Amino acid sequence: MTPRTRVRPDAKCPLRPGQPCTLCQLNVTGPQDCGLVQLVMEDDELREGLHRFQLAARQREGVENPA
Numbered sequence: 305m306t307p308r309t310r311v312r313p314d315a316k317c318p319l320r321p322g323q324p325c326t327l328c329q330l331n332v333t334g335p336q337d338c339g340l341v342q343l344v345m346e347d348d349e350l351r352e353g354l355h356r357f358q359l360a361a362r363q364r365e366g367v368e369n370p371a
């Protein structure tokens with residue numbers, strides 16, 4: 305029997321659509337304990353701005369990569 309290797313999925317940065325988490329903040333292990341992500345998600349205006357940014361990014365992707 306061949307041993308199976310576990311592959312950890314790459315965590316995506318919630319603040320940079322389509323980009324992986326690069327651990328750009330100190331002492332984080334990923335988006336789940338990122339203080340910047342927490343700060344943005346807890347602020348109504350920042351969260352709304354992020355939502356608009358994500359929608360714009362998706363629209364650009366759709367234009368650049370039509371299915």
Ligand code: SF4
Pocket residue numbers: 316317318319320324325326327328329332334335338339340341
């Ligand atoms: S550490 Fe936080 S802000 Fe930096 S890439 Fe990862 S999730 Fe995004």
